Amino acid sequence: MKPRIAIDMDEVMADIEPKFQKIYEREFGEKITRDDYWGQKIYETRDETRYIRDFLHDKGFFRDLEVMPDSQEVIRELMEDHEIFITTAAMEFRSSFEDKYDWLQEHFPFLHWKNFVFCGDKSIIRADYMIDDHVRNLESFQGTGLLFTASHNIHEDRFTRVDNWQQVREYFKTQKAK
Amino acid sequence: MKPRIAIDMDEVMADIEPKFQKIYEREFGEKITRDDYWGQKIYETRDETRYIRDFLHDKGFFRDLEVMPDSQEVIRELMEDHEIFITTAAMEFRSSFEDKYDWLQEHFPFLHWKNFVFCGDKSIIRADYMIDDHVRNLESFQGTGLLFTASHNIHEDRFTRVDNWQQVREYFKTQKAK
Secondary structure, three states: OOOEEEEOOEOOOEEOHHHHHHHHHHHHOOOOOHHHHOOOOHHHOOHHHHHHHHHHHOOOOOOOOEEOOOHHHHHHHHOOOOEEEEEEOHHHOHHHHHHHHHHHHHHOOOOOHHHEEEOOOHHHEOOOEEEEOOHHHHHOOOOEEEEEOOHHHOOOOOOEEEOOHHHHHHHHHHHHHO | OOOEEEEOOEOOOEEOHHHHHHHHHHHHOOOOOHHHHOOOOHHHOOHHHHHHHHHHHOOOOOOOOEEOOOHHHHHHHHOOOOEEEEEEOHHHOHHHHHHHHHHHHHHOOOOOHHHEEEOOOHHHEOOOEEEEOOHHHHHOOOOEEEEEOOHHHOOOOOOEEEOOHHHHHHHHHHHHHO
16 A cells, blocks of 8 residues: 555645735735744734734635645655645635635646545544644644644744655655665 | 544435435435335436436535434534544535535534544544444444445445444443443
């Protein structure tokens, strides 16, 4: 049986930052860059910015997110030697289900819907590897966790870190060589 | 840690048969009873009835299904000593996501959305027990599978069978006593 990799969507396959940067600029009339919120989520910099997280509940929010660089190419490569499941904590956002499904079908048409998982608590996932930007998901995972770098997890050092999809590719090349 | 039970929705928590019986009668102008399709799915009795499975894709189909007798009461009881996850193979039906979510919120308000899972291939589920009406899901499950009786699985004998929620209650009482 091929080793199975569970891959998160937001901030791993889908880049949520450009959209939030635009929302931030529209709401507060000033530009914000990664440096301004490095070490946090973009909406956590000040108390009065926290409400922009609520835009995650808007119908359409997840439909037009940018694809993370190289994710399509690397995931397609990984499928040769691995079972790939997309595991996203969609349940908090009722309005995200169809958007996420359509986004995956559009940008990752080579993945089968049988391998999509919308969940809440990711401790329900059975896989060999998990690529995720949230340590809470890796903490409850029984396989090997890879922490995908995002602004809010840069101070974390308990998991193997990957900064981008090229590093994911390299990691699994090394695993295969073992 | 509490043992975890993964529970399927359709034909386990949600009774899909009364709706299909109505559709059958409307489409073919004749009543159909359980006896007529015992051993099969309701739409598998004749080649020309197979298309009514496609109604599963209709928006709203899963929103007003009847609740399986005693499921609310027994699941609430099981929550005392178990972690309950609802694991439904929703991914085939894009239009079912919001309906299933709303149905669960309406009829099982004591369950948290963190414990809902919409998936395709259930081999991704990590739990101690799985209650499901499809043997394919129990076959790929690494814990203990309970086969919930449905018209299409009556000839199956590889798994512990439960005919209704009272039997589910009894099964877990016996497990606890061990």
